[in-house]
Amino acid sequence: MRKLALRSLYSTFRKEFGFLDWWPGDTKLEIVVGAVLTQQTSWKNVEKAIGSIKAANAMNLEKLAGMNLPALELLIRSSGFYRQKAMRLKGLLAAISEYGSIEKFFDTDAKTLRKRLLEMNGIGRETADSIILYAAEKPVFVVDAYTRRILGRIYGIGENVRYDELKGMMEGSMERNLELYKDFHAQFVELGKRYCKTKPLCSECPARNACRYGSG
Ligand code: SF4
Structure with a gap:
């Protein structure tokens, strides 16, 4: 599998932006909820929905998993596609509840956990990997649209590369380290x-010297 010079790329990013301390969330549950709600919307809208759940004193596995759909829809309305997301969230939280706690649900290896998550309705690879990395705290790479675009431009990787292929390429190019990932x-x-961005600002970009697109 192709190796990418990710170490030096990370150093370049880190020099520019410092340590970013992402993902925001007070608990594992909040991170799981955020990972589902952020599908197809901005983080600002997710924050509002999470704020509503907290204001209703409902950021609790039992409460959220047992809540009726209309009530859940109302709380997460600001995150968009709220009917779809309420169903997804309820399904996921009900499955987690069956294990007794979120910690027990996560208490397995990353591969098994990923398989478990991908079997659930509306949980795709990016959402599953975000949950595994930030809530379960196991080192896997998340491939979102930004990652795909940036690696595509820097290393000339075609747009049609499959999610798992790009994830494998990244994980094969860098040591597994949770905080780093x-x-x-x-x-x-x-x-x-x-x-x-869609229209890149290459002349100002800190990665331009390493980038095929930006230095071409
Ligand atoms: S140099 Fe341009 S294309 Fe390359 S990573 Fe930076 S902004 Fe993107």
């Missing part, structure tokens, strides 16, 4: 938001 994902998001 957590921060690296946040760094990709930051670079994508600030510089590597």
